[in-house]
Amino acid sequence: MARRLATTLAFCLATCFAAATPTLAQSGKEVVSSPDAPEAIGPYSQAIRHGDTLYLAGQIPIDPKTKELSKGAIEEQTKLVLENLKAVLAAAGMTMDNVVSTSVFMKDLNEFKKMNEVYATYFKDKPPARATVEVARLPRDVAVEISAIAVK
Numbered sequence: 001m002a003r004r005l006a007t008t009l010a011f012c013l014a015t016c017f018a019a020a021t022p023t024l025a026q027s028g029k030e031v032v033s034s035p036d037a038p039e040a041i042g043p044y045s046q047a048i049r050h051g052d053t054l055y056l057a058g059q060i061p062i063d064p065k066t067k068e069l070s071k072g073a074i075e076e077q078t079k080l081v082l083e084n085l086k087a088v089l090a091a092a093g094m095t096m097d098n099v100v101s102t103s104v105f106m107k108d109l110n111e112f113k114k115m116n117e118v119y120a121t122y123f124k125d126k127p128p129a130r131a132t133v134e135v136a137r138l139p140r141d142v143a144v145e146i147s148a149i150a151v152k
Contacts, residue, residue: 034091037084038062041139046088054092058105058147059084060139074111074143078118081146086122089150096122098150104132105145115144 032047032054040046040057047056061070061077064084070077082096089095106115112132120127128148138145 032088032092034087036064036087036090038064038067047092049092052152054089054094054098054150054152056085056088056148056150058103058145059088060142060145062140069140069142071142074106074108074114075118077143078115078146081144082119082122085146085148089148092150092152094150094152097125098152099123099128099148100151101129101149102131103147104130105135105138106132107135107138107141107143109134111143 028050030049031045032049034046037046037059041060041062044057047054049055059081061072061080062068062084063070063080064087070080085099086096089098104115104119106112109132
């Protein structure tokens with residue numbers, strides 16, 4: 001009798017826990033990805049949409065067509081990073097105008113002015129809020145990585 005009760009209790013607890021644990025779809029989160037942006041280089045999504053908000057993972061300067069990493073100047077790397085973000089935004093039905101915040105990670109803030117000149121061409125009217133920080137190292141030793149948040 002005690003064994004049967006324990007088995008029934010374990011089954012009920014497992015069933016209740018499974019029912020209470022939301023799936024990705026039930027939580028309102030949707031994975032967004034684009035073949036026109038590089039595949040993630042780790043266990044993360046290119047972007048997650050939750051409601052009207054899109055959270056874009058940091059992009060680094062990888063050419064999605066060739067899968068080659070750009071080791072060019074900061075201007076070239078910044079342009080490629082922003083084009084990759086643009087592709088993920090497009091997959092979500094958004095544009096750069098939907099971006100409300102970005103985080104820019106740079107290996108060398110002495111390159112800030114050059115990065116900023118390219119960045120400004122993508123956000124002409126009502127640029128998003130932004131944080132820019134210098135970091136010791138970035139994935140694959142690139143010079144710049146940018147993540148973003150966009151709202152539809």
